[in-house]
Amino acid sequence: MATPNISSDLFQNQPSRSIDQEDICITCEDFSLSYGTKQALFDINLKIPTNRATAFIGPSGCGKSTLLRCMNRMNDLIDGINISGQMKLHGQDINTRDVNVTELRQQVGMVFQKPNPFPKTIFENVAYGLRLQGITNRTEIEDRVEWSLVNSALWGEVGDRLQDNAFSLSGGQQQRLVIARAIAVRPQVLLLDEPASALDPISTLKIEELIAELKSQYTVVIVTHNMQQAARVSDYTAFLYLGKLIEFGPTNVLFTAPGERQTEDYITGRYG
Amino acid sequence: MTDNKKIGFFQSGTPWVWLNAGAVSISMIMVIGLLVLIAVRGLGHFWPKAIWQIEYAENGGITKLIGERAKTESVSARQLREAGVKHNFEEEFVERTLLKIGNRDVYGFDFRLTLSPLENSASLPQDLIVLERTEWGNFYGELVAIEENGVSVQTSMEDLWDELSPRVKRVDELRDRISKIEKSEIGAINFKMEKLRLQTRAMELAGRDEADEKAGMATKKAALDEDYEALKSRLDVLYAEIRRDAVTLHVMTGEEVSINLSKVVKATRPNAMSTLTKVGHYFGNLIDFVSDDPREANTEGGIFPAIFGTVMMVLLMSIIVTPFGVIAAIYLREYAKQGFVTRLVRISVNNLAGVPSIVYGVFGLGFFVYVLGGNIDQLFYPEALPSPTFGSGGLMWASLTLALLTVPVVIVATEEGLARIPRSVREGSLALGATKAETLWRIVIPMASPAMMTGLILAVARAAGEVAPLMLVGAVKLAPSLPLDMNAPFLHLERKFMHLGFHIYDVGFQSPNVEAARPLVYATALILVAVIILLNLTAIYIRNHLREKYRTLEQ
Ligand SMILES: Nc1ncnc2c1ncn2[C@@H]1O[C@H](COP(=O)(O)OP(=O)(O)O)[C@@H](O)[C@H]1O
Ligand SMILES: [Mg+2]
Numbered sequence: 001m002a003t004p005n006i007s008s009d010l011f012q013n014q015p016s017r018s019i020d021q022e023d024i025c026i027t028c029e030d031f032s033l034s035y036g037t038k039q040a041l042f043d044i045n046l047k048i049p050t051n052r053a054t055a056f057i058g059p060s061g062c063g064k065s066t067l068l069r070c071m072n073r074m075n076d077l078i079d080g081i082n083i084s085g086q087m088k089l090h091g092q093d094i095n096t097r098d099v100n101v102t103e104l105r106q107q108v109g110m111v112f113q114k115p116n117p118f119p120k121t122i123f124e125n126v127a128y129g130l131r132l133q134g135i136t137n138r139t140e141i142e143d144r145v146e147w148s149l150v151n152s153a154l155w156g157e158v159g160d161r162l163q164d165n166a167f168s169l170s171g172g173q174q175q176r177l178v179i180a181r182a183i184a185v186r187p188q189v190l191l192l193d194e195p196a197s198a199l200d201p202i203s204t205l206k207i208e209e210l211i212a213e214l215k216s217q218y219t220v221v222i223v224t225h226n227m228q229q230a231a232r233v234s235d236y237t238a239f240l241y242l243g244k245l246i247e248f249g250p251t252n253v254l255f256t257a258p259g260e261r262q263t264e265d266y267i268t269g270r271y272g
Numbered sequence: 273m274t275d276n277k278k279i280g281f282f283q284s285g286t287p288w289v290w291l292n293a294g295a296v297s298i299s300m301i302m303v304i305g306l307l308v309l310i311a312v313r314g315l316g317h318f319w320p321k322a323i324w325q326i327e328y329a330e331n332g333g334i335t336k337l338i339g340e341r342a343k344t345e346s347v348s349a350r351q352l353r354e355a356g357v358k359h360n361f362e363e364e365f366v367e368r369t370l371l372k373i374g375n376r377d378v379y380g381f382d383f384r385l386t387l388s389p390l391e392n393s394a395s396l397p398q399d400l401i402v403l404e405r406t407e408w409g410n411f412y413g414e415l416v417a418i419e420e421n422g423v424s425v426q427t428s429m430e431d432l433w434d435e436l437s438p439r440v441k442r443v444d445e446l447r448d449r450i451s452k453i454e455k456s457e458i459g460a461i462n463f464k465m466e467k468l469r470l471q472t473r474a475m476e477l478a479g480r481d482e483a484d485e486k487a488g489m490a491t492k493k494a495a496l497d498e499d500y501e502a503l504k505s506r507l508d509v510l511y512a513e514i515r516r517d518a519v520t521l522h523v524m525t526g527e528e529v530s531i532n533l534s535k536v537v538k539a540t541r542p543n544a545m546s547t548l549t550k551v552g553h554y555f556g557n558l559i560d561f562v563s564d565d566p567r568e569a570n571t572e573g574g575i576f577p578a579i580f581g582t583v584m585m586v587l588l589m590s591i592i593v594t595p596f597g598v599i600a601a602i603y604l605r606e607y608a609k610q611g612f613v614t615r616l617v618r619i620s621v622n623n624l625a626g627v628p629s630i631v632y633g634v635f636g637l638g639f640f641v642y643v644l645g646g647n648i649d650q651l652f653y654p655e656a657l658p659s660p661t662f663g664s665g666g667l668m669w670a671s672l673t674l675a676l677l678t679v680p681v682v683i684v685a686t687e688e689g690l691a692r693i694p695r696s697v698r699e700g701s702l703a704l705g706a707t708k709a710e711t712l713w714r715i716v717i718p719m720a721s722p723a724m725m726t727g728l729i730l731a732v733a734r735a736a737g738e739v740a741p742l743m744l745v746g747a748v749k750l751a752p753s754l755p756l757d758m759n760a761p762f763l764h765l766e767r768k769f770m771h772l773g774f775h776i777y778d779v780g781f782q783s784p785n786v787e788a789a790r791p792l793v794y795a796t797a798l799i800l801v802a803v804i805i806l807l808n809l810t811a812i813y814i815r816n817h818l819r820e821k822y823r824t825l826e827q
Contacts (some may be wrong), residue, residue, distance in 0.1 A: 074699060105706035116696040118715055128714070129704040177504060178700070187702060247297040 017235060017250040021150035022049035025189060025219040026071055030085035033066060035078070040066045042244045043085065049234075050188075053220040055251065057265050058226060059266070063243040064223040068191050071221065075103055083145035089189075106133070108189040109182035115174035117166035117181075122158050125166045127176055128180035129185035136245065144184055153210050166250060172203025176210065183218070190214060192222040208233050227267055231255050239263045297363040306360055307801065314798040318792030320550050323400045323412055325524075326371075327392040334392065338412045338524040339373035342383065342787065352387070361389055370787070374402075374410040375523055382409055383787050396543045399433070401521070403531065404538040409788060413521030414430055416528055420517055426751060433541060439517050440539045446514040447534075454508055461500050463759045468493055473557045473655035537567075561795060570749065570779050571789040575796055577751055578720020580804055581667075581769035584755055586736050588671035588765075589678065590774035593731055596675065597682025598717075604683070606712060618687075618689065625680040633741025636673030641665055641745060661766050665746030667755045668765035673745050674738060678731035684703045685730065690716065697707035723817035729808055734806045747771040749778050772800040 026048040031042040040063045046224075048054050056064040070087055073094060081228060086093050094104055106129070117125050126145040135141055143164070149155040154176045158169070165212060166177060175195060192211070197205040211233045212218055224230050225229045230237055231251060238248040247263045258264040281287075326337040347368045349361035367388035376382040403411040413431050418425045418439070426436050468489055475485065517533040540553065564574025600621075608614045645662035653661040661670070693716050701711040739747075748768045754765045780786075780793040 074703065076701070077699075102705040102707055105703055110699075110703040112696055112699065114696055116694070116699060116700040117721060118700065128701070129707075132704060132706050132710060165823070181700075181704065197560065241363075 006091060007199060019047055019049060020041060025050040027088040031087055032084045033070065039245050044245045046245055046248055048219065050219050051215060051237040053215040053222060053233050054202045054236040056223045056240060057230050057231035058240035060225065062240045064240055065193050067195055067223060068223050071191055072105045072110055074110065076101065106185050107187050108191060109185065109187035110138050110191040111178050111182055113194040115171055117174050117177055120166060121163050122166050122177060123162040126181050126184050129181060134184065138172040148180040148184035152176045153206065154180055158268060162248050173197045175199060175207060179210065189219040194223050197203050237264060282683040310794050310798045313791060314794035317795050318554050320540060320545060320553045323402060323543055324394050324399050326386065326394045328386060328389045328393055328660060336524045337371060337373060339371040341369050342372045343370040352725040374412045374585040377408040378523060378529055400542050400543055401539055403536050405535050406537060407535065411531065412522040415519065416522050417520040418517065420580050436539055439533055440536055443514055443536060446510055447802045450507065450510050453503055457503055460759055461496055467495055470655045476656055497747065542548060562799065569776065569783055571783050571785050575775060575799060578770040578772045578801060580754055581798060582736060582772045585667060585671050585769065585771065586732055586807055587675045590728055590732060592671055593678050593682055594728055597679045597727060598686050601683045601686035601690065605687045619710040621680045621683050629677055629738050632673050632677045633744035636669055636741060636745040638674055642667040644767040645669065665768060666766040667746060667769050672734040672744050673741050678735050681685050681730045682727035685726050685727025686720065689720035693719050721813050722819040725811055725818060729811045732807050732811060736807060737773060739777060742771055742774055747774040772796055772803065
């Protein structure tokens with residue numbers, strides 16, 4: 001039951017998995033969300049495993065970004081949002097009053113579709129989150145900046161020009177800088193919302209390689225509209241359609257033997 | 273085909289381009305024309321002008337006239353006849369000259385009109401001299417003698433001029449020394465005396481009656497009196513010195529007039545000057561104009577206090593308006609819940625910018641000066657009452673009034689700047705665990721700072737040129753002292769100050785000698801424009817620097 005787009009040998013090296021054997025990081029329970037009167041998410045039930053890459057796929061407007069942004073409460077900024085159900089990080093509901101949002105966001109970092117470096121130097125971009133945490137020790141900051149840039153595969157390119165403005169970097173470099181900025185604060189989870197959609201193919205490849213690296217240390221959740229990308233980088237895939245979670249499972253299973261008709265239609269390119 | 277072409281011409285937008293280009297050129301021409309007019313009229317004033325000696329047919333005889341040609345225009349002979357000039361002009365048009373004959377103390381007036389057909393001869397004798405004086409305006413005449421201590425100095429006629437120049441220079445130096453003693457040293461003593469007086473009064477008001485305190489004050493006062501006496505005797509010596517020399521000049525009416533050199537600021541022989549010397553004098557005059565105090569009801573001398581006052585006021589205004597405007601804009605844009613109320617506030621703010629400035633002046637006078645200032649006086653300066661400290665117009669109230677006038681501009685510009693900061697950058701900061709305040713402080717405000725500077729630039733341009741409200745809240749014709757000096761607390765916010773805009777109005781329309789003052793109006797206007805441009809250029813430089821620093825992809 002191979003699809004025309006995704007060849008099954010892509011998955012040959014992947015171990016067969018089951019979500020029941022995984023450590024769970026984020027749990028959605030009957031999670032719904034509406035923007036004013038318009039409901040965008042319907043009773044989502046989802047378990048995101050620790051130190052794995054999970055991809056959200058689905059046609060445009062199906063609620064992938066909305067769901068992702070709920071995981072570090074970026075939607076707090078939007079007026080008129082209503083949520084119900086629960087979103088848990090390590091078993092703890094993140095939408096209760098006693099949760100400190102800034103601490104949550106330090107644990108759950110986020111990278112956006114378009115690179116959004118600050119108009120500061122490369123060094124200061126990466127050091128930003130550290131300074132927010134109140135770290136003032138110069139050597140500590142330098143060490144962490146270097147570590148982040150090394151881990152985001154950018155050190156080789158910018159190690160000798162840390163004092164340049166971040167906007168002097170190319171788009172792909174900027175996106176890796178933003179990833180470096182996110183991992184500098186040592187989050188547990190990294191949310192990536194179409195991180196490569198604004199980049200050229202070579203930069204995309206670099207970002208994908210980087211994600212493959214990062215998932216050994218971080219729980220990675222990536223939104224993508226590119227199914228090959230989902231197949232290449234993720235261990236688990238969730239397919240959303242019109243605000244509903246249609247199917248969730250190990251990537252190789254979902255792509256080679258989708259359990260739902262809609263999933264199959266989508267990954268064979270019949271719509272979306 | 274032709275039809276298509278016609279439509280093509282209009283659709284192509286070419287007429288629009290021409291229309292717009294035309295509008296731009298007209299604006300440019302008007303601005304440049306204005307600047308050129310002001311520059312020519314204003315800067316021409318400082319050029320050493322030739323002094324004519326004219327034999328003029330008048331009242332059936334010949335009169336000798338000496339003076340500068342201030343303005344020449346052509347008038348029709350008919351018009352002159354109708355005005356009662358009894359002369360048969362051959363030409364239809366006659367040149368009429370306004371001759372500045374000076375010597376107001378001798379003749380009673382210092383301008384007169386001449387008609388070219390009646391000028392029998394006109395020459396430029398080398399030895400005519402101009403004396404610029406501390407009072408009564410310029411003096412024109414021929415040098416006859418120099419007296420030192422009432423005894424005339426024996427030199428040949430040719431050397432008389434060479435004898436005069438060093439003496440004028442000596443007087444100038446003495447005058448500088450006198451004014452330094454009078455202004456700074458005696459000024460400081462007066463300042464301390466006044467303080468002592470106020471302290472005594474405060475003691476009385478508080479009902480305290482401590483003997484040693486009183487004794488201490490008495491000794492202080494005695495010491496000040498002693499200092500004053502010492503300075504006074506030094507001054508007396510200098511005054512005697514400065515009055516040593518006098519010159520005698522032969523004026524056009526044939527009289528000989530003696531003038532004490534202590535009254536002379538400058539002596540020149542423009543007819544004998546080479547062009548190069550004239551250039552030197554020109555720049556000398558220009559520098560004197562921007563660095564000297566005004567004389568003779570502002571119609572002579574310089575405008576330094578007015579420049580100083582204008583700059584001080586604008587700087588203070590900027591210091592007040594920036595934080596106010598920026599904080600208000602941040603609240604409106606970032607924190608306030610967008611809705612009916614914020615819309616109402618915004619509309620009010622925008623309309624504030626359209627309120628006539630004199631209304632702000634009235635508000636400033638009624639609220640700042642009388643209410644705030646009056647209460648400050650009651651609370652903090654009761655010992656000085658009934659003479660007001662903050663209870664009358666002053667630098668602080670003027671700056672506050674203008675800050676109020678310009679705050680809408682800063683708010684609007686800052687709001688626009690904040691709105692332009694991309695959401696993605698804010699989200700980037702929030703996603704790293706920054707609070708809203710941290711994001712604002714570390715990312716958004718720095719990025720919006722060029723827009724804030726734009727607001728400030730507009731505010732400065734508006735404030736520096738504003739005159740009407742200032743007349744009510746602290747600008748004066750002649751301020752006794754600058755708002756910044758060496759007496760603690762150095763910056764005297766309660767003092768009245770001079771302002772270039774008000775100075776123009778005063779010199780041009782309130783002065784006793786309008787003809788003499790007219791070039792000064794242009795020159796002062798030019799300086800005002802230059803000051804505003806300079807202030808703006810500084811702000812623009814800072815803004816461009818900030819823009820470069822916070823440059824993002826979108827811009
Ligand atoms: N701020 C918002 N206000 C109202 N509706 C929104 C907002 N953001 C997204 N939506 C709606 O929610 C739905 C899901 O959007 P989104 O999560 O961005 O989709 P995706 O990322 O899968 O393309 C869409 O129908 C979109 O129109
Ligand atoms: Mg999206």
